[in-house]
Amino acid sequence: MNIEIKELVFAYPNGVLALEGVTVGIPTGSLVAIVGQNGAGKTTLVKHLNGLLRPTSGLVQIGDWDTRQRSVAELANRIGFIFQNPDDQLFCRTVKEEVQFGPRSLGFENDRIETLVEAALELTELHEKASQNPYDLSPAWRKMVALASILAMDTPIVVMDEPTTGQDAVSIERISRIVQSLHGSGKTVIAITHDIDFCAENFERMIVMRQGMVVLDGPIQEVVAEREMLASTYVEQPQITRLAKRLGFSTIVYKPDDFIRVLHDS
Amino acid sequence: MPDRLSFFIPRESRVHSLNPLTKLALAFSLIILAFFGPGLFLPVALYFFVLVPLSLLGKVGKEFLQTSFRLLLPLFAFLFVMQSLFYPGGETVIFSFWIFSATSEGVVFAFRTATRILVMVSSFLLLLLTTHPSTLMNDLSRRGVPASLSYIITSTLQIIPQMQARAVTIQDAQRSRGLDTGGNLINRIRSLLPLVGPLVFSSLVDVEERAIAIEARAFTLPVKKTSLIDIPDSRGEAVLRWVMAALSLMTIGYRIWLSLN
Amino acid sequence: MALIELKNLTYHYPLTNSPALQDLDLEVQEGEFLAIVGANGAGKSTLCYTISGFIPHFFKGELAGSVSVAGIDPTKAGLGEFVQKVGLVFQNPFNQISGSKFTVYEEIAFGLENLGIDPAEMRERVDEIIRLTRIEDLKDRSPYALSGGQQQRVALASILVMRPQILVLDEPTSQLDPIGSQEVFQVIKDMALQGMTIIMAEHKVEWVAEFADRILALSAGQAIKLGTPREVLGSPELPEHGIGISRYTQVARKALQAGLWPEKRSMPVTLDECVQGFQEIIA
Incomplete structure (x- = not known):
């Protein structure tokens, strides 16, 4: 399902412009990371995808739907949105009930709900914790519950707001696996993140925002090369890229394996 | 998100520099006078001859009048309509239409209630407009609250x-x-x-x-807390507070005496 | 005697069967900067709470072994003694705002009011700490109207103004964006350079590697490694315990397997060490 954002402008009721004309197309199956400083408009942009915010002017299209003509509840069929803080959504007595809530709200058949919930629990490695109360779990696992609860809605597009914040190495790896698995099943994954290394290693395309505008948009390879532009938005280059640069590599690398390959070849 | 959440308006004035407890005592004694004092017009008089002049002295007159009207006008309208029409036991009918009739007892009752609420709300409003909330809290805890x-x-x-x-x-x-x-x-x-x-x-x-x-941050440490903001107080103010306390007690006494006779 | 001494420490949270910390021995000298690394649930926060006296005085539970922090024994002294000697700053900046103050300046003074410090001295100390933590421009604003990084610096200032002997930081940057983290790290670095004793739980190993004197690696409540950053962060067992290692260590480890890392060299932890090692190979 393609996403088309054209000339999107958004102003808050007090007149402050949060988005100043954003045009981005995201084809089916994309792996896109959005980076930029707090206040650059990243969250404002993605909240337009599921109708939580409506364009002041311009157009946001999800497949054949114009978001202005659809309710948030309808758009929930197409966009799964994982909020940053899991505590803003957890309310059920067990992990399983929590994960069932989304697909139930969408009115899926019981059999389908069962299958989707099982798959989501499997993917997030929550199987053994299915009957526990989400609030008895650690914050890192609560984040997994929030993730599972959105994955079970089986939307073609999944949006994650800061998936790795406050997570340890094991759980960041788990999130990487989830991203890759979603990508493998043909879904579009969009993540807002400050973690440039996570972003370089797991995504294919990077959109850099600054002051309500897209300043860079392209394959990771090209975007991470733009050191000055990134620095102007307070984003550092990935650690591997910096290392390669210090060693005087002529090609841009950003993954440990690519680094070893280039090192080997030279 | 508001940068400040309080009614307090920082200005230099005689009212601002009063001790917070003095202002609190004033608020309470005005309320006691309004509720238990004699005469139908006492609350209105307290509002116009004590509270309004004090708000002007405190350089918050505009805000005081604006806020007190905005808060209270809808309430007054409601009270007058309800009480003048539905006051039980009203006999002196002023006018009537359909099944409703307004009685003068109802109007008087509504006026009394409304003006008492006016004094109650605006006394606190004056306190809040001219008193930094931390100062009030610090002063109270310094005195053993x-x-x-x-x-x-x-x-x-x-x-x-x-x-x-x-x-x-x-x-x-x-x-x-x-x-x-x-x-x-x-x-x-x-x-x-x-x-x-x-x-x-x-x-x-x-x-x-x-x-x-x-x-x-040592909140429960059993030592006597101090205050960053200097809290002014004087003998004169202490005397004033005692006078207000006495006045309040007399008003309550007067009310009890009335009800016993 | 060391400033902090933990001997054979085992602790259970109330109503739990498995210990959150087990048989832990630790000595920290005055002026030392000790970082604690470990996966979520490894016991980092529990250790931070123990050193700052919140265990066993706020979280009850069962504490065995001996604890001595700046000469205080928690079995004999209350939380009040601890908070005057040990400052604690934790993850969520928002929840560290007292909620009873209306400006940053007053917020920072809150702890001093509770200690009963004379107002004149209070102002001096607040002014000084505002300068040290570089928040002069925030002092008249409401603590609630700030960004996470700014709030966390206010939280740090509010603790530092109480002049603790030991500063305990429990993942102070984990909720912050890169700029916020940098600002907070800068303040911590300044404190370390001034010789303050610092205990800090942290996931960002690249940063810790540069500034900590020693690192304690925890896994499932037990100490698995204690030593210099290079000894600990370069150790091959870390990933087995779910502890993140820096990209520099990761890439050098892969290079070593491919025969592209100088064998005599230990595993690098920082960018500089990594560059030096690879330069040898390229040359």
Whole structure:
């Protein structure tokens, strides 16, 4: 399902412009990371995808739907949105009930709900914790519950707001696996993140925002090369890229394996 | 998000520089006078001849009048309509239409209630407009009011806008999961738990962390607390407070005496 | 005697069967900067709470072994003694705002009011700490109207103004964006350079590697490694315990397997060490 954002402008009721004309197309199956400083408009942009915010002017299209003509509840069929803080959504007595809530709200058949919930629990490695109360779990696992609860809605597009914040190495790896698995099943994954290394290693395309505008948009390879532009938005280059640069590599690398390959070849 | 959450307007004035307890005592004694004092017109007189001049002296006259009118006009309108028409036992009919009739007893009762509320609300308004909330709390705890009580009052004031912001985020998160929050009554009732649940649970987590944070700042240390902001007080003000306390007691005494006879 | 001494420490949270910390021995000298690394649930926060006296005085539970922090024994002294000697700053900046103050300046003074410090001295100390933590421009604003990084610096200032002997930081940057983290790290670095004793739980190993004197690695409540950043962060067992290692260590480890890392060299932890090692190979 393609996403088309054209000339999107958004102003808050007090007149402050949060988005100043954003045009981005995201084809089916994309792996896109959005980076930029707090206040650059990243969250404002993605909240337009599921109708939580409506364009002041311009157009946001999800497949054949114009978001202005659809309710948030309808758009929930197409966009799964994982909020940053899991505590803003957890309310059920067990992990399983929590994960069932989304697909139930969408009115899926019981059999389908069962299958989707099982798959989501499997993917997030929550199987053994299915009957526990989400609030008895650690914050890192609560984040997994929030993730599972959105994955079970089986939307073609999944949006994650800061998936790795406050997570340890094991759980960041788990999130990487989830991203890759979603990508493998043909879904579009969009993540807002400050973690440039996570972003370089797991995504294919990077959109850099600054002051309500897209300043860079392209394959990771090209975007991470733009050191000055990134620095102007307070984003550092990935650690591997910096290392390669210090060693005087002529090609841009950003993954440990690519680094070893280039090192080997030279 | 508001940068400040209090009525306080920082200005230099004779009222601002009074001790907060003096202003609190003034507020309470005006309220006692308004409720238990003699005469139908005493509350109005207190408002126009004590509170309004004090607000002008405190350089907050504009804000005082604006806020007191904005808060109270709708209430007055409601009171007058309800009480003048439905006051039980009203006999002197002023005018009537259809099945309703306004009685003069009702009008008097409405006037009395409304003016008493006017004094009550505006006395506190004057206190809040001219008193920094931390000063009031510090002064009270310095005088032996438990620090935790004044802490609860101030922190509640500050937490409300945060809770509102959180409620909006929770609503966004649940709508993104397909929750339909609008429409008919059943929908709205059904959507209550997903909206209120996270707010309650996350507040419980927050309360524990906040308790640790204020403990780490020695909040419960059994020493006499001091105050960053200098709190003025004088013999004169202390005398004034005693006079107001005596006046309040006399007013209550007068009311008891009346009811016994 | 060391400033902090933990001997054979085992601790259970109330109503739990498995210990959150087990048989832990630790000595920290005055002026030392000790970082604690470990996966979520490894016991980092529990250790931070123990050193700052919140265990066993706020979280009850069962504490065995001996604890001595700046000469205080928690079995004999209350939380009040601890908070005057040990400052605690934790993850969530928002929940560290007292909620009873209306400006940053007053917020920072809150702890001093509770200690009963004379107002004149209070102002001096608040002014000084505002300068040290570089928040002069925030002092008249409401603590609630700040960004996470700014709030966390206010939280740090509010603790530092109480002049603790030991500063305990429990993942102070984990909720912050890169700029916020940098600002907070800068303040911590300044404190370390001034010789303050610092205990800090942290996931960002690249940063810790540069500034900590020693690192303690925890896994499932037990100490698995204690030593210099290079000894600990370069150790091959870390990933087995779910502890993140820096990209520099990761890439050098892969290079070593491919025969592209100088064998005599230990595993690098920082960018500089990594560059030096690879330069040898390229040359």
